[in-house]
Amino acid sequence: DAKTTQPNSMESNEEEPVHLPCNHSTISGTDYIHWYRQLPSQGPEYVIHGLTSNVNNRMASLAIAEDRKSSTLILHRATLRDAAVYYCILGSGGSNYKLTFGKGTLLTVNP
Amino acid sequence: DVKVTQSSRYLVKRTGEKVFLECVQDMDHENMFWYRQDPGLGLRLIYFSYDVKMKEKGDIPEGYSVSREKKERFSLILESASTNQTSMYLCASRRAGGDTQYFGPGTRLTVL
Numbered sequence: 001d002a003k004t005t006q007p008n009s010m011e012s013n014e015e016e017p018v019h020l021p022c023n024h025s026t027i028s029g030t031d032y033i034h035w036y037r038q039l040p041s042q043g044p045e046y047v048i049h050g051l052t053s054n055v056n057n058r059m060a061s062l063a064i065a066e067d068r069k070s071s072t073l074i075l076h077r078a079t080l081r082d083a084a085v086y087y088c089i090l091g092s093g094g095s096n097y098k099l100t101f102g103k104g105t106l107l108t109v110n111p
Numbered sequence: 112d113v114k115v116t117q118s119s120r121y122l123v124k125r126t127g128e129k130v131f132l133e134c135v136q137d138m139d140h141e142n143m144f145w146y147r148q149d150p151g152l153g154l155r156l157i158y159f160s161y162d163v164k165m166k167e168k169g170d171i172p173e174g175y176s177v178s179r180e181k182k183e184r185f186s187l188i189l190e191s192a193s194t195n196q197t198s199m200y201l202c203a204s205r206r207a208g209g210d211t212q213y214f215g216p217g218t219r220l221t222v223l
Contacts, residue, residue: 032210043115043214044154049142087153090150091210100213101146 004088010104012078020073020099024089027068032091034099035062035073037084044087044101047073083109114138115215117202118194123221130189134202141207143185145169145177148199148217160185161207192222 005023014017019059024033031110035047046060048055061074074084087104113144116135134143144159146169156169160179174196178186185204189196204214 036212041201041216043212043217044212045214046211049210099154100156103151103153 004090004102004107006086007104008103009108011108011110012075014080015077018075018082018107018109019080020086020088020107021070022072023070024088024090025069027090033062033064033068033071034089034091035060036087036089036099036101037082038087038104039081039084047086049091059063078107078109080109080111083094083107089101113173114211115202115204117215117218120216120223121219123223124189124192125223126193127152128189128192128222129221130192130220132187132189132200132202132220134185134187134204134215135183136185136202136204136213137183138204138206138213140204140206140207140209140213141182143179144205144212145175145185146201146203148201149170152187155202157187159167190200192220194222196220197222 001043032051034049036044038044048060050062063072085106086105088099115136124130125165141162145157146154148154154157157175158169158177160166163182166177176188199217201217202215
């Protein structure tokens with residue numbers, strides 16, 4: 001499985017933008033980049049995903065490098081409810097079911 | 112709103128007991144998954160089912176079995192629980208060919 005590398009933890013202030021980086025230098029051409037997050041005492045929830053182009057939804061934006069070896073999840077205005085572990089995951093196009101979760105980034109949001 | 116529910120949030124069992132963990136989804140999804148989550152190891156896939164009565168082993172199936180008799184329900188069975196199966200168990204579902212997995216709240220199982 002292609003692997004991802006994320007910082008163990010990051011800190012942000014409330015109402016400021018947050019940029020969560022992810023490196024995936026061994027990504028293959030059919031790998032989608034998925035982001036999930038896990039709030040305390042809950043199961044993971046989907047945030048966003050993309051293949052090549054930048055993506056936006058109501059929760060976040062995903063910026064994908066041109067060579068696809070890295071990506072950044074952008075939370076435009078962090079709130080206290082965004083404090084969670086964020087996982088960057090590669091899912092191969094032919095078998096998107098198999099999501100290999102790493103350790104993720106623990107995001108702390110300060111009031 | 113999509114919903115995946117798990118039968119218990121917390122469960123305590125004794126070594127050697129047979130344990131059933133139930134997962135139900137109301138989204139008519141074809142695919143369902145069982146993961147376990149342990150500190151430092153992340154989520155690991157135990158089994159998945161791509162349709163009724165179909166199942167496939169994930170990365171760590173040893174000591175577990177599954178049952179999918181109805182589309183909405185996916186059961187994880189610990190035939191003879193052991194202390195190393197103490198963990199958080201997470202169920203998820205996905206529409207066939209879809210990109211998103213929807214997770215339940217998890218069951219924290221303790222085996223004494």
